[in-house]
Amino acid sequence: MSSALAISMLSGCAKNEEKSDKKAESKYETVTTDDLKSALKDEKAVVLDARLNDAYNGWAIDGAKRGGHIPGAKDFSASWINCEYDDKENLEGETREEVLKEAIENKGISADKKVIVYDTNGKDAIEVANYLTEKGIKNIYTYDANEWINDESLDMESYPNYKMLVPASVVKEITDGKVPEGFTKSKDIKIVDVRWGDNKESGYLDGHVPKAVHINTDSFEPPKEYVKGIEEWRLADDQTLVKLLLDSGIKAGDCVISTSPEPMAASRFAVICKYLGVEDVRVMSSGLVGWNQAGYELSKEDIKPVAEKEFGVEVPANPDWIDTIEEVKEQLNTPDYTLVDNRTKEEFIGKETGYSYHKIAGRIEGAVFGYAGKKNSSSVSYYRNIDKSMRNADEIKAMWDECKIDTNKRLAFMCGSGWRAAEILWYSKVMGLDKTTLYSDGWIRWSNEGNPYVTGEPGK
Template identity: 50%
Template structure:
């Protein structure tokens, strides 16, 4: 009799929406009505636990509509798989940033029946008491309920979609009349990265091909001239009308090559979101077999075909003279921005360009991207880095020209801004190194004054 009463109480609480967890860590499932109510209640938070590619807009795990529930934040179950020492503490910082705190009632949703439970178990281990799960396929099936996807989500591709392409399929956003070519980009010779393991069928591009080192001592790496880039496209067999996906062990290299190919004139250039790590975390194997590109004789259009991608030195100087329409966004570390360090072992000039506004990148060095990446190296929720820009006074209605040292960090940031849907953007590829090498260009140091 006593057991029957306990069971009745548990069932009643579950029907009321209370979180009832057994020792097996089972979490109460809620319906769409509860999610709608939770979105309106400040004591609740709704969390997307899927791959961030799904949050961005890709239709994964059989969902009928891509994107995320309006008002939801993201905390992907994939982040829990990242093998990083002491990862638990950084993840707790992320939870706090997103408002996923123990005092809230938390709805965790997925589309595969696994991700939400895995995140719930993680939160349960942190003593979060109020955890619920939801199947977002129910939401997607009701077309009266809004879902948000980034305007150009297709520009960064999930590993599962690359796998479908290798299996001979044409996933969403890919056209059968456009050849798909896969490229692995990394700095240096093939032995430094490519030979150790790469996405199957990819061929290698040394990033020195798009930014040849100068003959100076020490050498600098500055974007190649248009003739060199046009010749490179022919040698690697890429034309204006191809669809190109660039991968890399270090995503910065992939984004650098991808934006240069887009500037050259390739209309459809994409990047594997999360790089090689995304591929291996999805359970797919790398290969070590070497592949060669098949050269072509005709690119199919002018070079550069998309000059708007790159802001030249002259265009940048002209823009700085018109702050009502132009913002130079300095995507370096704070220490670089205020002139404490140069950021580069081969370049000793310190400071910033007068008029440039700090726009974040990493926290530690010139390769960090913590302000724009998730723990699995995928694109961070755009609303979060846009909020950082607003705090700095960066008006996204103006032309944003992104700069770093010489174009690597901003290639990734430019792409993320494009994914989100900002269209008046460009890359000042010469960056700090190109600017500060000329003694005629002014430099400032110190903490900038607030307007």
């Protein structure tokens, strides 16, 4: 794991004050449902969902009767405006204003368009509308989405597997002993906190989701010399991974909720759990940003797991979740397989390695560039919103279309050593893509073992 990611996981900003439940006073005209329907068909109009991305993805939260978003609506969450974010200490070196300016452009919001912003609490839409007004957007209206949601004749759109990303509010209910009805078929729910380092150096003892057992990332990818003179952090063998889960109190029939200050780490462990055969695995969305923004308390208790003796299934029960280097070599040039390289463009073309401990720059010939972060090898900013929630699926698909990535094929996501690609794989599953996998060992193993590679822009 890179030092930059470790810093990102250990650092945090001050907790935002909990928002008032009172509805905000509006200076914007409210539109009707018929007005909204017309706007959804109008190229000179943009409809924005100002709620948490968890609601947009599919969760019925904050009292809403149905989850998901109005079909055709784009997302611009009020959370993005006031979430924890350090303008100076972040992986991409971008201010909040720079990040949100790009979001405005990506969603086609401009001064010449009619903009309708909706929510269900009477606050979020006004907060977003006020922000956009400050940016020169004048033709703004609001809409109470409860009118649409409560009308069963009107469709709502959710991601096929939105439940794989769990809102902080739902995790809070679970930690309070109030498991939402129908949340899982599993008898036991296990919460983990995934970070690099032991309980103390990782920051776990400084604050974690209550009841979460600490998982040191070195326990599933221990540093080891695989190639003479070169230390790597490859994924451990299956038996070591199973022992880690058992020692952590996890068996195949459990529901595991993976949390972390860094969604990348939570996703990395979640993929391992699915690969081995845990039936129900979730990732808490937004890292700890959403948890802190809601005003929930973190625990400093050192939770000791009760070890299990039997995992319950033969491992790996789901081998298709992770491709070996041999499987990549075998499938790389076949027509129904695409190796997606989720690194920075500089790493992809061989201008830099991305890692202080790795010296070889380049890419696997035949791999297709698929975005991750802009500048930093620990970033997946192209796949996230500023509050560390998942970027909306339409924008992710648009990136893949630009890269000529065909989602009908089997997609194997890779990066340097599996971290960035694991988060992107998780989002692909949320989107309903069932033929996606992780090439876990990534560029570092490929290049260290002397396999062929290329540099430069493809086709040049």
